[in-house]
Amino acid sequence: MVLVNDNYLKLPESYLFSDIKKKVNAYKERHPEARIISLGIGDVTRPIVPAIVGAMHAAVDEMGNADTFRGYGPEQGYDFLRERIIAHDFFSRGVELDADEIFVGDGAKSDLGNFGDILSVKCRIAVTDPVYPVYVDTNVMGGRAGELSDDGKHWSRIIYLPCTAENQFVPELPTERPDVIYLCYPNNPTGTTLSRIELQKWVDYARENESLILFDAAYEAFIHDDNIPHSIYEMEGAKEVAIEFRSFSKTAGFTGLRCGYTVVPKVLKLYDSSGKKIQANPLWNRRQTTKFNGTSYIVQRAAEAAYSLLGDKQIKESIEYYMRNARLLKESLENIGLKIFGGDNAPYIWVKTPNGLSSWKFFDRLLHECHIVGTPGVGFGPSGEGYFRLTAFGRYEDTIEAISRIQHWKL
Numbered sequence: 001m002v003l004v005n006d007n008y009l010k011l012p013e014s015y016l017f018s019d020i021k022k023k024v025n026a027y028k029e030r031h032p033e034a035r036i037i038s039l040g041i042g043d044v045t046r047p048i049v050p051a052i053v054g055a056m057h058a059a060v061d062e063m064g065n066a067d068t069f070r071g072y073g074p075e076q077g078y079d080f081l082r083e084r085i086i087a088h089d090f091f092s093r094g095v096e097l098d099a100d101e102i103f104v105g106d107g108a109k110s111d112l113g114n115f116g117d118i119l120s121v122k123c124r125i126a127v128t129d130p131v132y133p134v135y136v137d138t139n140v141m142g143g144r145a146g147e148l149s150d151d152g153k154h155w156s157r158i159i160y161l162p163c164t165a166e167n168q169f170v171p172e173l174p175t176e177r178p179d180v181i182y183l184c185y186p187n188n189p190t191g192t193t194l195s196r197i198e199l200q201k202w203v204d205y206a207r208e209n210e211s212l213i214l215f216d217a218a219y220e221a222f223i224h225d226d227n228i229p230h231s232i233y234e235m236e237g238a239k240e241v242a243i244e245f246r247s248f249s250k251t252a253g254f255t256g257l258r259c260g261y262t263v264v265p266k267v268l269k270l271y272d273s274s275g276k277k278i279q280a281n282p283l284w285n286r287r288q289t290t291k292f293n294g295t296s297y298i299v300q301r302a303a304e305a306a307y308s309l310l311g312d313k314q315i316k317e318s319i320e321y322y323m324r325n326a327r328l329l330k331e332s333l334e335n336i337g338l339k340i341f342g343g344d345n346a347p348y349i350w351v352k353t354p355n356g357l358s359s360w361k362f363f364d365r366l367l368h369e370c371h372i373v374g375t376p377g378v379g380f381g382p383s384g385e386g387y388f389r390l391t392a393f394g395r396y397e398d399t400i401e402a403i404s405r406i407q408h409w410k411l
């Protein structure tokens with residue numbers, strides 16, 4: 001008899017996006033003539049920019065040449081990329097890091113999920129609510145979430161930090177001490193951000209309470225406002241308490257290519273069960289060298305090219321393309337009287353559903369009456385009820401068409 005990890009069985013069967021897909025497919029079957037526009041799943045639509053494509057071609061040629069062929073690379077990433085990351089993403093913002101504090105991986109999702117490997121099953125987890133579902137689900141798998149409530153909304157051992165219009169989407173410090181706090185800014189799904197002062201408050205809290213912050217900065221490239229920190233390490237003392245996760249997915253269109261990185265500062269210490277301090281960096285290094293064999297050379301050359309002068313200029317143009325969608329969506333939805341959040345420094349628009357409609361009711365009406373697909377806020381957590389997420393990642397023409405349909409909609 002082979003026993004499975006029972007924690008996996010605790011996860012509710014259906015996943016938000018598969019529920020959405022089922023509803024959309026059912027509608028399409030009944031209305032094959034409907035031209036449905038998806039502003040739902042947060043995938044990009046712009047192609048990889050020429051500077052990056054060129055770098056990949058060159059890397060492919062290297063792989064086909066006996067003199068320049070590369071086999072297994074360093075599990076932590078090639079130095080050519082780690083050094084570019086440090087110079088471009090951190091040093092330019094006054095943050096000093098060493099190359100061995102950067103771990104290149106195949107995207108933020110895997111690192112965020114895998115980081116639990118080095119955490120005790122006893123750790124208490126806190127998440128902002130609503131939240132990117134990966135944080136909660138991977139902790140369920142790791143046995144840290146406890147039991148799901150009868151209404152399916154809360155896990156007994158997870159501390160939820162509500163973020164709603166009432167607190168301007170700024171989570172309040174927890175009343176019960178968590179060991180690990182997930183923060184994602186700019187935020188998916190609400191599209192909101194934290195100011196320097198607000199983020200410093202979290203770093204100070206983590207230092208006072210010996211908590212660990214897992215900071216997901218997957219949407220950092222969408223920040224325009226100078227008052228918003230790009231990295232948690234811009235905050236005083238953050239290296240002692242925070243791990244940062246970055247991704248090339250939304251920044252440079254790598255959702256299909258796969259590349260990201262994780263910063264594990266060497267000064268960050270955790271504890272073993274006897275109370276002895278343990279450096280997190282060698283633990284994560286051990287985890288990666290054991291379970292991961294590195295991101296492909298070609299993809300790392302592609303990521304490197306995102307930092308070249310031309311690559312940087314071209315990816316900024318793609319980001320501007322999406323942010324134009326965000327502005328247009330936001331303005332037009334506000335003009336028809338909807339209450340809108342986010343969308344200024346993030347590619348997500350968080351809509352307050354009108355007339356007290358539930359998130360799913362609003363989803364159904366938008367699908368049936370406008371043929372537009374979005375994401376019901378409640379799918380991201382209990383505090384997402386009564387909200388709805390639209391993404392700016394669609395094609396410009398589709399976004400304009402969606403806006404026009406919504407403008408003619410009798411809500």
Ligand code: PLP
Pocket residue numbers: 042106107108109110132184188216218246247248249255259260
């Ligand atoms: N973190 C957040 C908040 C996300 O929204 C996503 C993807 O949608 C990810 C991480 C995953 O990014 P990656 O494609 O690098 O795995």
